[in-house]
Amino acid sequence: MAARSYGQYCGVTTAIELIGERWALLIVRDLLVGPRRYSDLKQGLARIPTNILSTRLKELQAGGVVRRAPMRGRGLVYELTEYGRALEPIVLALGRWGFQAMGDPGEGDLVTPDSLTMALRTAFQPDAARDLDIELHVGEVALRVTVRAGTLGVVQLAPAAPPIGGRLPEADPEAVLVAEPGIRHLIGGRVTPGEALAQGLVHVTRGDVRILDTFADAFRIDPLPA
Amino acid sequence: MAARSYGQYCGVTTAIELIGERWALLIVRDLLVGPRRYSDLKQGLARIPTNILSTRLKELQAGGVVRRAPMRGRGLVYELTEYGRALEPIVLALGRWGFQAMGDPGEGDLVTPDSLTMALRTAFQPDAARDLDIELHVGEVALRVTVRAGTLGVVQLAPAAPPIGGRLPEADPEAVLVAEPGIRHLIGGRVTPGEALAQGLVHVTRGDVRILDTFADAFRIDPLPA
DNA sequence: CCGGATCCGAATCGATACTG
């Protein structure tokens, strides 16, 4: 038995031995958005030591979670295997669960394009969402967020948009939203769209402010709904 | 910012900082079965160092996941808070995901009453399950497993049954099943009940062998159904 | 026996530098 094994024969234990090491699930989170190069991952996980990223990618490959693939043109990307993609509902559920415990950001805490993309997926309510096409800014990150027929689309605009991630809509967005960290109180249903505006948690810098109602219906994490 | 923080403002990151440390989620797994004393946890997680158990319990309390409570009579138990119990669907989903990657047990790998109880919950199919009342043995572990009206009940018989866990049915079980690790191929749908019997993956030491059909319908983990 | 605390060697992680 490996020295660092948990020594149990159990599905949960097996899962944790595959994706429980430090940073591993954040790598999976970013790869759920799309294939990424080594340097994309390194940038998206700003504080990961490069040797740890290297080690984790090897472990995730050995575990059948991640695969190396040649990128069209040249270079190579890491992408999730089918088995790795099966983690999506788990990562989304963990994001919802963790959302409940989020306070204000610590100094130095970053929001990255991939983490914000996954946060939107985490909160997305396919049944309640009406059509929507906005530009969303959080700190330096800018995303084009669309909802069409209950399907969420996210395209990363800045910074350093990777070539992968879908195609931009032709038309201009309906509105441009600039969100502060306090936006989580709107997602969490603890303030109304009107209150969020009044408290400066979010600004609508272009378009009709009533877009916030549509936004709040589409993205929602209610307290403890399993 | 804490030195060991991931430095990101994101729900997944927050979740991992709460329950991502080594052993933490296995403590949660065992507490999902019921409140446990310090020594129960130490026995159920045989290879955990006592200082790590102590440290994790403090961290989980600080994170609002676990709470200390006085035990009826005297002594004390650890139990999940409401927030901690909200991890149940996540732990079950992780167990299903990890199940797909389970091979044969390494030497020294243990099956504990709590891990087997959670494994049964992981695989339980409420919609397909017909009524059932059996005794299930895996190694040293013995459980009384009942299904009544689509609801799963598990009572731990051995070894060292804790006082918590529900009440034994009055009558004798319909059958006694003795399972080997290969039982996972039955749960995984890779062999039929008849094949499982023929290959010695499971033995019916009392009662009608046809109980295995009922068992196989009630406990099932299909490959990659998200 | 219960519920830990303490100590110490081994392994891992984090930060930085360096290379094909």
Place this chain on the structure above:
DNA sequence: CAGTATCGATTCGGATCCGG
């Protein structure tokens, strides 16, 4: 761009010890 090498700082694991 995609990592490897190195090394000090932390954490983990195993054992022992202690107060009730």
